[in-house]
Amino acid sequence: MKFNRKINPFAKPNQNFITKKRLKEDEINFDKLRSYRLDRVKKELKKNNLEACILFDPVNVRYALDTVNMSIHNMHNLNRYCFIPVDGPTILYEYFNCEKLSEHLNLIDEIRPSIAWDYFGNGSQVEVKLEKWVNEVNDLSNSYFKSKKIAIDVLNGPAVLGLNKIGIEVVDAKLVLEQARVIKSPEELKCMKAAIEVAEIGVNKMRDELSAGMTEDELWSILHKTNIEHGGEWIECRILSSGQRTNPWMQESSNKIIQRGEIVSFDTDMVGPYGYCADISRTFVEGNKFNEEQKRLYRMSLEQINHNSRLIKNGMSFREFTEKSWKLPEEYYGNRYSVMVHGIGMCDEWPAIRYPNDGGERDGIFEKNMTITVESYIGKTGGKEGVKLEQQYLVGQNSLELMSHHPLEDI
Numbered sequence: 001m002k003f004n005r006k007i008n009p010f011a012k013p014n015q016n017f018i019t020k021k022r023l024k025e026d027e028i029n030f031d032k033l034r035s036y037r038l039d040r041v042k043k044e045l046k047k048n049n050l051e052a053c054i055l056f057d058p059v060n061v062r063y064a065l066d067t068v069n070m071s072i073h074n075m076h077n078l079n080r081y082c083f084i085p086v087d088g089p090t091i092l093y094e095y096f097n098c099e100k101l102s103e104h105l106n107l108i109d110e111i112r113p114s115i116a117w118d119y120f121g122n123g124s125q126v127e128v129k130l131e132k133w134v135n136e137v138n139d140l141s142n143s144y145f146k147s148k149k150i151a152i153d154v155l156n157g158p159a160v161l162g163l164n165k166i167g168i169e170v171v172d173a174k175l176v177l178e179q180a181r182v183i184k185s186p187e188e189l190k191c192m193k194a195a196i197e198v199a200e201i202g203v204n205k206m207r208d209e210l211s212a213g214m215t216e217d218e219l220w221s222i223l224h225k226t227n228i229e230h231g232g233e234w235i236e237c238r239i240l241s242s243g244q245r246t247n248p249w250m251q252e253s254s255n256k257i258i259q260r261g262e263i264v265s266f267d268t269d270m271v272g273p274y275g276y277c278a279d280i281s282r283t284f285v286e287g288n289k290f291n292e293e294q295k296r297l298y299r300m301s302l303e304q305i306n307h308n309s310r311l312i313k314n315g316m317s318f319r320e321f322t323e324k325s326w327k328l329p330e331e332y333y334g335n336r337y338s339v340m341v342h343g344i345g346m347c348d349e350w351p352a353i354r355y356p357n358d359g360g361e362r363d364g365i366f367e368k369n370m371t372i373t374v375e376s377y378i379g380k381t382g383g384k385e386g387v388k389l390e391q392q393y394l395v396g397q398n399s400l401e402l403m404s405h406h407p408l409e410d411i
Contacts, residue, residue: 025194028274033187034066034107038090040180045086051145052085053173054137056154059346060177061092062275067102069095072234078156079116082108085144117159134162141168151176178350182343183369188276189394192345192371193403195232195272196280196392200406202226203268203282212260212286216240216253223268232272236347240266242286247379247386248335262286263294265388271347279344279373280404281390288409295411297378297387302408304328304376305389308340309400312366312374312393318353319362328355334381337388344373344392370395371403 041064045053055061058071061082074080074095083091089109092102099111116122117130141148150163151173160170184192202223210219220240227235240253243262258264265283272278283301285294307326325340336355343349354360366372371394379386389408393400 025273028187028190030066030187031106033185033191034105036185036187037063037180038065038084038107040183041084041177042086044176044180045084045151047179048151048176050086050149050151050171050176051147052083052088052140053151053153053176054081054083055173055177056081056152057177059275060153060173063177063181063346065090065092065102065105065108067092067105067108068233068275069098069101077116077118077120078154078159079118079121080114083140083144085140088144091140130158130162133159134166137163137168138166153177181345181349183367184345184371184394185369188345189369189371191274192276192278194274195270195276196278196404198227198230198232198272199223199268199270199278199280200404201230202270203280203406206266207282207284210258210264210284210286212258212262215255215257216242216245216264217255219258219264220253220266223266223270227270227272230273232270233275234271236269236271236277237267239269240264244384246283246388247383249337249377249379249386249388258286260286261289261291263297263385263387265386267388267390269348275346277344277347278392278404279348279390280392280406281375281388282406282408283387283389284409290409290411294385294387297385298389298409298411300329300332301376301378301387301389304378305374305391308376309374309391309393312341312372312395312400314368314395314397315365317362317365318351321366322353322356322362325356331380332378335377335379335383335386337375337377339375341372341374344371366395368395368397372400374400 056078058074065082080095081093091110092108093112093114115133117126117133119126122129148167149169151171153173163170205222206219238252241251242258242264245251246263246265263285267281268278270278304326311324339352339354341353343351351361351364373390373392375390377388392404394403
């Protein structure tokens with residue numbers, strides 16, 4: 001393998017798309033979008049006999065209240081959170097001096113300074129700040145969840161113990177939020193389609209600019225740049241590999257130089273405009289001339305995608321799908337992908353439907369207006385290269401509606 005660290009210049013922004021994106025934004029009713037999502041959260045709380053939740057995960061905060069601030073930073077720091085009761089005011093606890101960022105959001109009834117107890121920000125004062133946070137939650141309980149049971153999505157051990165000591169039980173809010181996010185509204189679908197459009201602009205650029213001599217990192221950076229310049233937010237992973245690095249799968253992009261005739265496979269995992277995810281996978285060959293082995297791998301991957309996507313329909317159980325899913329040949333099974341199907345929304349979402357022997361979700365059903373991706377990775381155990389494909393779909397009344405329209409390779 002050859003490696004390099006040179007930087008490849010980027011193409012100019014697509015001004016026509018920028019105009020198009022702004023027009024699409026005018027088509028989205030953000031009041032409907034926000035009200036629908038907050039209502040879904042409250043309904044799931046009621047369904048689970050809960051009176052309130054506290055959300056720290058920035059994706060959950062975004063879903064519930066559409067407020068955004070330093071999302072990546074707050075994925076590993078408990079510095080920003082919100083309180084959502086079934087009956088009562090929604091309260092955003094905002095990062096230091098950032099209250100103005102969300103003043104325009106009418107579903108937020110009150111904005112308070114957050115109380116953080118991390119060691120980085122507080123050092124020897126951690127216990128003092130944690131006690132202050134626990135007392136704040138206790139005050140909320142006295143007014144809005146008198147059952148003394150609260151759903152929280154992300155929390156560290158000392159905070160759980162602190163709440164338990166004052167008689168407040170903590171339950172996992174993940175079930176509540178994942179189930180709330182399952183069924184997409186028309187406004188959510190508009191947001192998701194906008195994100196997919198941006199991803200496919202980036203994928204087109206990647207295909208056009210792919211050439212021997214550039215590095216995997218250079219090729220991958222094209223998608224990042226496209227996402228940011230069109231209002232996107234971040235990319236969850238950096239899974240792109242070429243040649244022998246495509247087998248086994250899940251290798252992140254590197255400074256390896258792409259060689260003539262090599263396979264290049266990638267998974268976008270792109271959180272685009274409005275915070276929605278475009279999750280598609282494509283496999284190219286440098287020079288666009290597949291050799292016979294590359295064609296064989298690609299055809300198998302396409303067969304798996306087509307077979308599994310044709311099975312799925314509204315009302316089908318996950319168990320039935322798993323039993324009828326495409327059978328991966330034994331020599332490829334050791335390198336199988338982690339899931340055959342998963343939900344998609346603001347990020348990868350419930351359900352995760354795995355291969356028959358791998359456990360995973362079996363008890364649910366596919367429902368109309370769920371959005372999902374159908375995945376395939378084909379690479380022989382000990383083989384040279386592998387092919388990754390993934391399509392994004394909307395579950396319709398009788399079949400799946402394809403949402404990702406970047407063409408697959410004609411081989």
